[in-house]
Amino acid sequence: MQYKRFGNTGMQVSRYCLGAMTFPNRLDIDGSRRIVDQALDRGVNFIDTANSYGMSEEVLGKILDGPKRERIYLATKVYRRFCRDGRTGRNSRVNLISSLERSLRLLQTDYVDLYQLHHPDPDTPIEETMATLDLLVRQGKIRYVGVSNHYAWQMAVMIAESKAHHWEPIVSLQANYDILDRQLERETRAFLREFNIALMCYSPLAGGLLTGKYEPGQPPPEGSRAGQSEPLRQMLEDEGVQSVLTRLAALATDRALKMNQLAVLWLLQKPAVTSVILGGHKSEHYNELYDVADSSLDEKAEADIDAMSAQRVYTVYRNQPIAEGFSLAEQW
Numbered sequence: 001m002q003y004k005r006f007g008n009t010g011m012q013v014s015r016y017c018l019g020a021m022t023f024p025n026r027l028d029i030d031g032s033r034r035i036v037d038q039a040l041d042r043g044v045n046f047i048d049t050a051n052s053y054g055m056s057e058e059v060l061g062k063i064l065d066g067p068k069r070e071r072i073y074l075a076t077k078v079y080r081r082f083c084r085d086g087r088t089g090r091n092s093r094v095n096l097i098s099s100l101e102r103s104l105r106l107l108q109t110d111y112v113d114l115y116q117l118h119h120p121d122p123d124t125p126i127e128e129t130m131a132t133l134d135l136l137v138r139q140g141k142i143r144y145v146g147v148s149n150h151y152a153w154q155m156a157v158m159i160a161e162s163k164a165h166h167w168e169p170i171v172s173l174q175a176n177y178d179i180l181d182r183q184l185e186r187e188t189r190a191f192l193r194e195f196n197i198a199l200m201c202y203s204p205l206a207g208g209l210l211t212g213k214y215e216p217g218q219p220p221p222e223g224s225r226a227g228q229s230e231p232l233r234q235m236l237e238d239e240g241v242q243s244v245l246t247r248l249a250a251l252a253t254d255r256a257l258k259m260n261q262l263a264v265l266w267l268l269q270k271p272a273v274t275s276v277i278l279g280g281h282k283s284e285h286y287n288e289l290y291d292v293a294d295s296s297l298d299e300k301a302e303a304d305i306d307a308m309s310a311q312r313v314y315t316v317y318r319n320q321p322i323a324e325g326f327s328l329a330e331q332w
């Protein structure tokens, strides 16, 4: 396993981060424990969850007893409301504090290493959010502040606010980045480089599309994610996506790699990428990726993938409620 400095922080995180979104929706606690132990054995020191991932935090809390907890950097996210009525701002002081207390209790820990805003919140002034996060760092309950699903301009506002007020700055972005969704390369990538913001890529296999298990034009296999997800099914029907998948399968065969290995190696090669967040629910899903953790892709293969998926730079940013992003300063 290789490790990389996490943006402007002193953390050295593994290039693979274990995503716990499917714990325990697809796994019981013993299955989840096996996946965590397997990750630790293979050198992973970074785990990502969220307060909105069902019982994920609770399951992780049971698995990560004392010594294991100290071996990993633990990241969680906040957006789901665990307070009052349905109108209190999700990134408000009220929700941040009560949600973090709940996360710490479920995770059975005194602190999280990275506390991330899962999405921007149009109902809370950004100053309130950032002042609260700064307080939580000073209280020792969180070590660093990150964001997810934010546009570059929204992060720029946050950096300016933290500089002006001497608040803890954001150190990372968690965003969708994979061969089939490269919109991050349009503007965000340059922004991350400019400010040395760490990048955690989620859904590196496009929810399973980049595993080779879906045949273009055929119905999704029984029990697969695409069988339950309309957006994934629509992507599978897209001729541009089908064309990339067909060419990628040929390239994988040519390099004696599996398509999932090719997809993850392509990401690890990109200088902007700090960690790739792995998803799955079977040991095999991970083993193939751990096996190539120290490999690299030859330049020709990387260039071929860049070229065959060039159109995928122009996809719509899907994980914000308003396509162009809403203002962080005003309430809409």
Ligand SMILES: NC(=O)c1ccc[n+]([C@@H]2O[C@H](COP(=O)([O-])OP(=O)(O)OC[C@H]3O[C@@H](n4cnc5c(N)ncnc54)[C@H](OP(=O)(O)O)[C@@H]3O)[C@@H](O)[C@H]2O)c1
Residues within 6 Å of the ligand: 018, 019, 020, 021, 022, 048, 049, 118, 148, 149, 174, 175, 201, 202, 203, 204, 205, 206, 207, 208, 209, 211, 213, 223, 224, 225, 226, 260, 277, 278, 279, 280, 281, 284, 285, 286, 288, 319
């Ligand atoms: N910040 C955010 O908004 C956000 C959003 C999404 C995810 N995330 C984070 O990113 C992590 C990973 O996301 P993800 O689960 O979407 O990642 P992904 O790697 O794109 O998809 C994983 C899914 O692909 C399928 N798969 C993986 N390996 C396979 C293999 N070898 N053969 C066949 N199928 C295989 C499995 O789905 P099926 O077997 O069910 O088909 C598996 O659950 C999450 O755990 C979470 O921590 C964050």
